[in-house]
Amino acid sequence: MTDVVLEATDLVHHLGQGAGRVQALKGVSLSLKGGELVLLMGPSGSGKTTLLSILGCLMTPDSGTVKVGGQAIAALDPEALAKLRRERIGFIFQSYHLFPTLNAEDNIRLALDVRGERARTAKLAAREVLATVGLGHKRKSFPRELSGGEQQRVAIARAIVGKTQVILADEPTGALDTANGQAIMTLLADIARDPSRAVLVVTHDPRILPFANRVVHIEDGRIVREESGGDQLKKASNA
Amino acid sequence: MSLQFRLASRNLFHDRLRFIATVIGIIFSIVLVTVQMGLYVGFRRMVTTMIDHSPAQLWIMPVGTKCFEDPSLLDERQRFRALAVPGVAEATPLVIGYAQWRLPQGTTTPVFVVGSELRGLGLHPWNVVEGRLDDLSVPGAVAIDQTYFERLGITGVEQTAELRDRKVQVMAVSKGIRSFTTTPYVFTDVERARSYTGTTPSKASYLLVRLASDADLWKVQQALRDSLGNVEVLTASEFRNRSRSFWLFGTGAGAALFAGALLGVIVGTVIVAQTLYSSTKDHLTEFATLRAIGSSSRYIYTVIIWQALLSAIVGFAGAAGIGKIVAAATAESALPVIMTPALTVALFMLTVTMCVGSAIAAIVKVMRIDPAMVFSR
Numbered sequence: 001m002t003d004v005v006l007e008a009t010d011l012v013h014h015l016g017q018g019a020g021r022v023q024a025l026k027g028v029s030l031s032l033k034g035g036e037l038v039l040l041m042g043p044s045g046s047g048k049t050t051l052l053s054i055l056g057c058l059m060t061p062d063s064g065t066v067k068v069g070g071q072a073i074a075a076l077d078p079e080a081l082a083k084l085r086r087e088r089i090g091f092i093f094q095s096y097h098l099f100p101t102l103n104a105e106d107n108i109r110l111a112l113d114v115r116g117e118r119a120r121t122a123k124l125a126a127r128e129v130l131a132t133v134g135l136g137h138k139r140k141s142f143p144r145e146l147s148g149g150e151q152q153r154v155a156i157a158r159a160i161v162g163k164t165q166v167i168l169a170d171e172p173t174g175a176l177d178t179a180n181g182q183a184i185m186t187l188l189a190d191i192a193r194d195p196s197r198a199v200l201v202v203t204h205d206p207r208i209l210p211f212a213n214r215v216v217h218i219e220d221g222r223i224v225r226e227e228s229g230g231d232q233l234k235k236a237s238n239a
Numbered sequence: 240m241s242l243q244f245r246l247a248s249r250n251l252f253h254d255r256l257r258f259i260a261t262v263i264g265i266i267f268s269i270v271l272v273t274v275q276m277g278l279y280v281g282f283r284r285m286v287t288t289m290i291d292h293s294p295a296q297l298w299i300m301p302v303g304t305k306c307f308e309d310p311s312l313l314d315e316r317q318r319f320r321a322l323a324v325p326g327v328a329e330a331t332p333l334v335i336g337y338a339q340w341r342l343p344q345g346t347t348t349p350v351f352v353v354g355s356e357l358r359g360l361g362l363h364p365w366n367v368v369e370g371r372l373d374d375l376s377v378p379g380a381v382a383i384d385q386t387y388f389e390r391l392g393i394t395g396v397e398q399t400a401e402l403r404d405r406k407v408q409v410m411a412v413s414k415g416i417r418s419f420t421t422t423p424y425v426f427t428d429v430e431r432a433r434s435y436t437g438t439t440p441s442k443a444s445y446l447l448v449r450l451a452s453d454a455d456l457w458k459v460q461q462a463l464r465d466s467l468g469n470v471e472v473l474t475a476s477e478f479r480n481r482s483r484s485f486w487l488f489g490t491g492a493g494a495a496l497f498a499g500a501l502l503g504v505i506v507g508t509v510i511v512a513q514t515l516y517s518s519t520k521d522h523l524t525e526f527a528t529l530r531a532i533g534s535s536s537r538y539i540y541t542v543i544i545w546q547a548l549l550s551a552i553v554g555f556a557g558a559a560g561i562g563k564i565v566a567a568a569t570a571e572s573a574l575p576v577i578m579t580p581a582l583t584v585a586l587f588m589l590t591v592t593m594c595v596g597s598a599i600a601a602i603v604k605v606m607r608i609d610p611a612m613v614f615s616r
Contacts, residue, residue, distance in 0.1 A: 053611040058531060079535060086533020093613055097528040101249030106242060113242040114534035158532070170614050 004067075005165040005198045006032040006055060011064035013050055024050040025061065026221040032166065037192035037199045037211060042218035048202045049170070051218065055200065056089055056168045057081045069165055086115050090159030092188075094171035096151045098143040098158075104130060105139040108158045115162065129157040133187060149180030156187055167191060167199040173208055185211040243538065247545030250522055258550075261514040265554025266561065268507025269590050273562035275500035276586065277576030279493065285419035285574060286486040287479045289353070293362045295447035297460055298478045299330070300471050305489065306482040308351070308420070310336050312442040317467050321446055324462045326454030329360045332443035334429050336436030337422070341401035342392030350391070350402070350425045351418060354432020360449045364426040370396040370411035375428060382411035386571070387423035402435045419486075421573045448472075504593055511550055511597035519543060519601040523608065530610040539605050543598050551594035555587050562586075 013025040024047045032038055042048050053059040054066060057073050060081075066073045068088050073081060090111070098107045105126045112122035130139050133153040143151055152172060159167050169188065173181035185201075189211045192199040201208070209215065217225045251258055284291075289307045290298075299321060301311035321330040334354040339347045355361030357375050364372070364382040374380055381402070383391055392400060399408045402425065416424055425435075433440060450459055456474060463472040473481065487493030519526065526539055566578045 049611075049614045053614060056531070058609075058611040058613075082530065082533050082535055084533075085531065089533070091531055091613070093528075097524065097531075097613055099246065099525055099528075101253050102242075102246065106245065109242055110246075110529070111532050114529065114532060114538055119241070 003034050004031045005034050007067045009065045011061045013061045024221055028223055032198035032200055034198055035195040036213045037189055039212040039215045040202045046218045047221040048218055052168055052170055052202050057085050088165050090164040090167045092155050092159045092169035092172045094174040096155045098151055100143050103140050103142050104154045107154055108161050111158045111162050125161055129161045133157045149176050152184050160191055165197055169201045171203055173205050243541045244545050247542045248549055251546045251549055261550050262554050264510030265507055266557040268503045269558030270561045271503030272500045273586055274576055275496045276582055277578055279496045280582055281575045281577040283483055286482050290475055290479050292365050296450050297448035298473050299446035302471055305485040313470055315441050315443045318446050320467055321463055324466050326451050326459040327448055328451040329449040330446050331356045331360045332429055333362055333445040333447055334432040334438050335444045338403050338435045340391055348390055349422055351422045352425050352432050352435050354427050354429040356429055360447050364413040366414045367411050368414045372411055374410035379407050380410035381407045382426040383409055384413045384416040386417050417573050419574050507593050508597050511594050512600050515598050515601040519604050526605050527608050527610050527612045530608055531613045540602055543601050544595055547594040547598040551590045555590040
């Protein structure tokens with residue numbers, strides 16, 4: 001474990017307006033170190049997605065600070081935040097969010113294309129990362145021609161092709177069967193072995209506990225406890 | 240092929256039905272603009288065709304003459320005053336006017352008589368395909384255009400009819416001299432033109448002026464104005480502009496053509512805007528994903544503008560094809576739709592501007608995207 005790649009301190013954030021306004025985060029602090037796979041667990045409405053959105057620089061908190069790779073995001077305008085995301089953060093979504101009209105290779109290339117990478121370099125990188133996730137033979141396949149597990153692997157490839165420091169995954173196994181879920185988590189755990197990268201996974205799925213270095217529990221907008229992956233696994237086994 | 244272009248084209252062609260509807264909308268819109276503007280170009284040419292085919296460098300005319308067909312008269316004695324002005328090499332009368340043409344069967348139809356001196360400076364028929372211009376010197380000789388054969392009850396040269404109760408014989412036939420008023424032109428000698436139109440011998444509609452080779456156009460024009468007094472002296476270009484101005488804007492015809500073209504642009508803009516907006520709305524999650532993975536606003540706008548440009552290119556290609564067919568179909572009519580290279584380029588630019596402008600609504604929609612929505616969908 002090395003440097004802190006993502007650090008959030010005392011985050012407060014409200015959602016909604018008027019009578020419907022609720023405090024989604026009530027002073028959350030969290031940091032991710034390189035080489036770490038952290039699970040963020042909590043019931044629905046606990047603030048997981050809001051926290052993920054803020055950590056992913058998709059939202060700015062009402063108060064508190066977020067630093068990505070040491071850079072504070074508070075003063076950044078939307079374009080600067082987009083630049084930070086494309087250079088430092090990779091996303092994996094529960095529903096994959098692949099582009100249905102692009103094949104697997106082009107879906108992955110997108111992450112490099114938005115950075116202005118040359119097409120040839122991006123193609124080679126996309127092919128390499130597709131091979132890494134075991135889909136080298138499916139680079140010309142469109143999302144509709146891939147299984148759920150394969151689509152999620154393409155989404156992972158898209159998230160890692162830019163060699164970003166932080167990978168944020170929202171329920172990456174939520175739509176997959178056990179075998180595919182295990183395969184996806186194995187991939188994410190492999191990524192997290194790189195000491196310059198950290199992976200944060202939001203999940204409800206206890207089957208993926210063995211892959212975590214740390215498990216953070218959030219309830220009602222607060223971090224209620226943190227445990228090492230081993231502790232959490234023992235509890236799950238005893239139960 | 241850039242990935243932005245690929246994404247744009249796939250987004251566009253993905254929903255084929257919507258794309259076809261868009262292209263049809265653009266074609267409809269641009270064909271409407273093409274026809275209106277083609278008519279405008281055709282009208283511009285037709286209203287000055289007589290001026291264009293006269294070798295006169297200066298036209299002397301009664302004050303207030305609005306266009307070539309204006310039947311006002313001036314005193315022909317002005318011709319001798321004009322000839323006395325330094326720099327004037329030739330000044331000849333031109334007589335125009337309406338007359339009744341009696342067909343061999345006895346029915347009559349109005350014609351527009353154009354009479355000028357047959358030798359030297361004048362306004363003679365061009366594109367003569369039957370007979371000879373020299374034959375117009377024969378008493379009663381006239382030239383008509385083959386377009387009006389049926390109307391005038393003529394099938395070729397040497398056939399006869401009556402003009403203002405005087406026997407005339409067709410001695411020359413031209414091809415393509417049509418009037419936008421649909422009244423046939425009849426060319427003849429100036430004296431006979433006076434007789435056919437009831438113009439007194441001392442009067443003329445215009446005096447056509449040719450300058451000496453070393454004369455300065457503007458100086459001679461001013462000298463003629465000073466010398467002749469109660470007339471107007473216009474260069475060919477000035478007379479052309481005055482005729483166009485009268486027919487296109489004095490009569491409201493030009494405004495009607497422009498209004499039709501504007502309607503076409505509005506219809507096209509609305510159709511393309513609606514399509515791009517709904518296409519963007521359908522792909523909102525994809526644009527939010529692009530934003531989430533860090534694309535700049537410009538990257539997304541480029542995708543939308545590529546969609547607009549693709550629609551413009553495909554739509555314009557169809558419209559240009561139809562426009563060409565319309566132009567060919569009307570080429571022989573009294574008011575042809577004319578597609579010039581400059582008009583084609585202008586229409587393409589208009590189509591592109593219209594489609595890119597239509598992308599504004601879609602871009603505004605994308606600007607409001609919350610990239611965090613990717614977690615909730």
